[in-house]
Amino acid sequence: MKRAIITKLDENHFEYMANEMEKYYDPFSFLFIGPTGYYVRQISDKFSEKLGKTINRDAFRVINQYVVETLKLNNMDTVFFDRDFFKAFIASQIEEYIKNEKDDEYLEFLRTVSRSKGILNYILELFEKAWEIKVSSGDFLTPYYYEINQLLEKNEKISKLILNLLNDTSLIMQKSGNIFDQITTYKWYVEEYFEEKKKNLVLSGFFDIPPILKDVFKKMFKNFENVYFYVWEQINDRAFNQLNDIYNFLKSEGFKIEETIPHTLKLKDKTKVTSYKNSIVEIYEITGKIKELLINGKSPNEIAIVVPNFSIAKQFSEKLTEIGIPNNVNLQSKLSESKIVKILLQPIKTIYYNFETEDLLALIESPYIDTRQLTIEKIEKFFREFRMLDEKFSKEKIQEISAHIKQLEEIKDDDTYQDRMEKIEEYKVFIEILENLLNLLEEVKNGITNDFITWFIEFIKFSIEKFDIFTNDKYLFEIKEEKNALIKFIEVLNNLKSYNLKINSWRTFYKILTSIINVEKYRFSERKENAIDIFDITQARFVRKKFKFFVNFTDAFYPNFDINPLILNVLSDPNKLRSFNEEIERRNVILSLIFSENNHISFPHSTLSGEPILPSTYATEFGEVKDIETSFYIIPQASKIYSEFDKNLYKAFNEERKLKLNVEWKSSLNVKKVSHSLISTYVNCPFKLFLSEKANVRNIDSDKSNLYIGIFYHRVLKRYFEEVVFELKKLVEEVYDEVFIEEFFQYSIPKSINIENYTKKLNEFLMHLHENVESKNIYQLEKTYMTKLRGNILAEARIDRIDKDKDSYTIIDYKKNSKNSDMGQLLLYDYIFKSNINKDFETTLLFLGIEDRKSYKIKRIKEKIYYNYYKSEKEIDYDIYLSWLDSILEKLTSGDITPIFVEQNNVKPFMMYLKDMGFKIQSKKRFCKSYAVSCHFYEICKNFEIYNNVKLVEK
Numbered sequence: 001m002k003r004a005i006i007t008k009l010d011e012n013h014f015e016y017m018a019n020e021m022e023k024y025y026d027p028f029s030f031l032f033i034g035p036t037g038y039y040v041r042q043i044s045d046k047f048s049e050k051l052g053k054t055i056n057r058d059a060f061r062v063i064n065q066y067v068v069e070t071l072k073l074n075n076m077d078t079v080f081f082d083r084d085f086f087k088a089f090i091a092s093q094i095e096e097y098i099k100n101e102k103d104d105e106y107l108e109f110l111r112t113v114s115r116s117k118g119i120l121n122y123i124l125e126l127f128e129k130a131w132e133i134k135v136s137s138g139d140f141l142t143p144y145y146y147e148i149n150q151l152l153e154k155n156e157k158i159s160k161l162i163l164n165l166l167n168d169t170s171l172i173m174q175k176s177g178n179i180f181d182q183i184t185t186y187k188w189y190v191e192e193y194f195e196e197k198k199k200n201l202v203l204s205g206f207f208d209i210p211p212i213l214k215d216v217f218k219k220m221f222k223n224f225e226n227v228y229f230y231v232w233e234q235i236n237d238r239a240f241n242q243l244n245d246i247y248n249f250l251k252s253e254g255f256k257i258e259e260t261i262p263h264t265l266k267l268k269d270k271t272k273v274t275s276y277k278n279s280i281v282e283i284y285e286i287t288g289k290i291k292e293l294l295i296n297g298k299s300p301n302e303i304a305i306v307v308p309n310f311s312i313a314k315q316f317s318e319k320l321t322e323i324g325i326p327n328n329v330n331l332q333s334k335l336s337e338s339k340i341v342k343i344l345l346q347p348i349k350t351i352y353y354n355f356e357t358e359d360l361l362a363l364i365e366s367p368y369i370d371t372r373q374l375t376i377e378k379i380e381k382f383f384r385e386f387r388m389l390d391e392k393f394s395k396e397k398i399q400e401i402s403a404h405i406k407q408l409e410e411i412k413d414d415d416t417y418q419d420r421m422e423k424i425e426e427y428k429v430f431i432e433i434l435e436n437l438l439n440l441l442e443e444v445k446n447g448i449t450n451d452f453i454t455w456f457i458e459f460i461k462f463s464i465e466k467f468d469i470f471t472n473d474k475y476l477f478e479i480k481e482e483k484n485a486l487i488k489f490i491e492v493l494n495n496l497k498s499y500n501l502k503i504n505s506w507r508t509f510y511k512i513l514t515s516i517i518n519v520e521k522y523r524f525s526e527r528k529e530n531a532i533d534i535f536d537i538t539q540a541r542f543v544r545k546k547f548k549f550f551v552n553f554t555d556a557f558y559p560n561f562d563i564n565p566l567i568l569n570v571l572s573d574p575n576k577l578r579s580f581n582e583e584i585e586r587r588n589v590i591l592s593l594i595f596s597e598n599n600h601i602s603f604p605h606s607t608l609s610g611e612p613i614l615p616s617t618y619a620t621e622f623g624e625v626k627d628i629e630t631s632f633y634i635i636p637q638a639s640k641i642y643s644e645f646d647k648n649l650y651k652a653f654n655e656e657r658k659l660k661l662n663v664e665w666k667s668s669l670n671v672k673k674v675s676h677s678l679i680s681t682y683v684n685c686p687f688k689l690f691l692s693e694k695a696n697v698r699n700i701d702s703d704k705s706n707l708y709i710g711i712f713y714h715r716v717l718k719r720y721f722e723e724v725v726f727e728l729k730k731l732v733e734e735v736y737d738e739v740f741i742e743e744f745f746q747y748s749i750p751k752s753i754n755i756e757n758y759t760k761k762l763n764e765f766l767m768h769l770h771e772n773v774e775s776k777n778i779y780q781l782e783k784t785y786m787t788k789l790r791g792n793i794l795a796e797a798r799i800d801r802i803d804k805d806k807d808s809y810t811i812i813d814y815k816k817n818s819k820n821s822d823m824g825q826l827l828l829y830d831y832i833f834k835s836n837i838n839k840d841f842e843t844t845l846l847f848l849g850i851e852d853r854k855s856y857k858i859k860r861i862k863e864k865i866y867y868n869y870y871k872s873e874k875e876i877d878y879d880i881y882l883s884w885l886d887s888i889l890e891k892l893t894s895g896d897i898t899p900i901f902v903e904q905n906n907v908k909p910f911m912m913y914l915k916d917m918g919f920k921i922q923s924k925k926r927f928c929k930s931y932a933v934s935c936h937f938y939e940i941c942k943n944f945e946i947y948n949n950v951k952l953v954e955k
Helices: 013-024 037-051 063-074 083-100 104-115 119-135 143-152 157-175 182-191 211-222 243-252 279-295 310-322 339-352 357-365 376-385 395-410 417-448 452-466 480-499 506-517 574-594 617-622 644-654 676-684 686-694 705-722 728-739 748-772 823-837 878-894 910-917 938-946
Strands: 002-007 030-034 060-062 198-204 224-232 271-276 303-306 327-329 332-334 521-523 532-535 545-550 596-604 625-627 673-675 778-789 793-805 808-815 842-849 855-861 864-869 872-877
Touching: 002 013, 013 037, 013 198, 013 224, 030 037, 030 063, 037 060, 060 063, 063 182, 063 211, 083 104, 083 119, 083 157, 083 480, 083 506, 104 157, 119 143, 119 157, 119 182, 119 211, 119 506, 143 157, 143 574, 182 211, 198 211, 211 224, 224 243, 271 279, 271 617, 279 303, 279 310, 279 545, 279 596, 310 327, 310 532, 339 357, 339 417, 339 452, 339 480, 339 506, 357 376, 357 417, 376 417, 395 417, 417 452, 452 480, 452 506, 480 506, 480 521, 545 574, 574 596, 574 617, 596 617, 673 676, 676 686, 676 823, 676 878, 705 728, 705 748, 705 778, 705 793, 705 808, 728 748, 748 842, 778 823, 793 823, 808 823, 823 842, 823 855, 823 878, 823 910, 864 878, 872 878, 878 910
Parallel strands: 002 224, 030 060, 030 198, 198 224, 271 596, 271 625, 303 532, 303 545, 327 532, 545 596, 673 793, 808 842
Antiparallel strands: 332 521, 778 793, 793 808, 842 855, 855 864, 864 872
């Protein structure tokens, strides 16, 4: 008997089918067939629960699983090739075709295919459908199969490739009678399998039946006395057009089907559509709703979140975990996206692509190089400095760096001593890194030339044992995802080894492997019982839940027109296939909505930066959109606190004990010696001095070019006035080579340009100097003076030039630009110099700008200081400066390191100090960040803004 039973498409379907099973179930003479594992498992679970005892689970099967198990049971020596084999087979065959192809145009096509990431999946899809068409006997083809069949008849490059693969597959199958794949297993079942008739066959859940399955079903109908085909009711929606094909197939097989009026879906009654400000708010709100459901007694396994991709699944999973909700991410990620897989393949990739800089840097940054004491930014800088971006990496490059170190070590002590010592140490660490890198690559080069797969598996085992993150238990939770990826990767390698592909070239194996990992996937985490399920739309379509949350339901994801590009480009009418794909996507969405009692569709209406986002057209079709305006962004409302982290944030910002910075800014700076530079750093921001001197925080990306230019100018001017110089340019050339020792500055083009530029600027400056310096009697050049301050603090002044005229002196300080002038610097120099001369005199204090050729002048006559304010001369008592200096030294020695962004800071530069006292003087404000220029430690201090009473000083 053949009977077609029309069944309703609603959320009670699985309970209905479980009840129906009671009519037919017999542990030994019954078979239930469904379309997917999720669908079959839900019916068998509910039937077992209803029956109240253990059932024969083998009687409930997915169609492809049933046929394969039947084959293996009846042919014990069968070798079954699954999709993994065909991924490897297709990838290896393409490489073989490349070797033998003579047609240049087709060869270029094959090479493009071989290099393209992810394209293997599209080829495999076309191949499987074409193989199915070839093996099946069906006359009627659905639109997708029809287009593929048409493609095979065309003179296209992709058609040629698919046909070649089909022929090679047929040859393999013919040579060995015991090798099968999914399609030939179906063929075996249809043409060769014989079984005694069983009593009851029940089929349910199908929305389409591919050609080969029609042949299988026809055979199955003959092997059972009673066949019950539960067919979905006709639905008045384009998503269910393919049901007509099933109805026609059943009629042709002798099933009687009652004519019914197509049913109209009513989804709006149980579907809410909500729009949120952005994705962060959406995550907070949706996970909050789920937490409320659990608090109100709902079970986690009654709830599912439906996501468009793996990335969004992880975001929701992390938030659910944070608020203490167990969850299962049922989506899978590509192996090529796994960090550990990328790391393990990186040495081979580096050799394969002939030591590209990007690959070398990736290796250095990986756990293979465990001696890395330099930041990757610093290493990149050294790569540029030693021309390693353009030249091939080799041992000779290490010798070149060693020679450069020797050159630096031979330079006599000078202004650059400290900087040179730091640079030499960095170069030595860099050499150590490069040596370790070379040793690793040499080891890999020796290994890959043998049995590639066997060697690689051993190499992975050895490497993992060395990686601290895999051997240290404290990282156990953080790397659980990567461990799953590693297990799957090893499985892929073992499969490749078992296929015995007869490939000798490691390069070919590497290309095959990279093709496979771009399509092979792994599970994010192990499955937990009684947990929230996170699905994609194809998984969710046959899953019954009380609550489903469809998140990020935007136009970018629904519908998803992921059409095989290899076939799309050669279709006469691509819109037909797009329309067909949209119908399938729409059907998946509708089914997911149907098999749920309560649906919540949500989407962010803007990005984090404010750009608008369009919702899916399905969102407005299946429900009324409600826009939720949420005032909170990062800090949640009291009613929406579900984690310890959110609780602490809320307390910090909203309760009486607000998050305020309340610390005593004190540290033992242990200052024994001061200079203008140290005092200037301190008065501009005491905390900056603490970070640089006490905490020893180094700015790894600091640009020291201005430092070297300043040293260069000072050295040229000192020698110019010490020696009889007839040709300034020659002196500039000599000093340039002494100061600018880095590789870049010694290249011929920048060197010649710089020398011309500096010579011109110095000539112009010397003219400016003669116009502004009244005295021509040079007393000292580049002289260092010292004295004691506050009893035991040694103060040092290195003065560029001192001129003497009877009982007066002129103290000159050269500046690259006079805008950096600081009255306090000149007064400190005058005080220290005066202490050394030990008699009273008048002093002219002069800043001279070398590049801007401007000057800044003050005078000290007895106990008065005279300075210009616009066009008028102003005066202050000398004691004011001495009082300021004493107060600064007192704060410095007491360890006051209060930053300028804290209200309590009262350490100020001298000119700002004067202005605050009411004197008319030009004084610059202090900023943590001014336009594009910021303090070296700006990013560190920015973290203090989590406190309510802290705001960095910005312009």
